[in-house]
Amino acid sequence: MTSVEDQQRCPMCGAGLEQTATDFLAQVKGRVFVVNEVPALECPHCGHVDFSQEVARTLELIVAGGAAPSRRTEALVYSWSEALASSQKVSKTGHAH
């Protein structure tokens, strides 16, 4: 049986967390890990997302290389100062309107 007491509370605002699914992203030792459709608890009030201990443990396992990836994707990596400089260059040369 599940009761209201079983429902986890948001650590930020205390509202009841709702079961949802989210994308988890992590960068570990220069490698980017993306896990789609991770079961998560989301606060409908402030948007805080929490993972259960079991899910968090599995995510740790995945980023440690303990699971086979479904597919690979391209990651675009930016250094903030270089991205800023190149974005200003792009907007100066652009005559879109």
Ligand SMILES: [Zn+2]
């Ligand atoms: Zn909250």
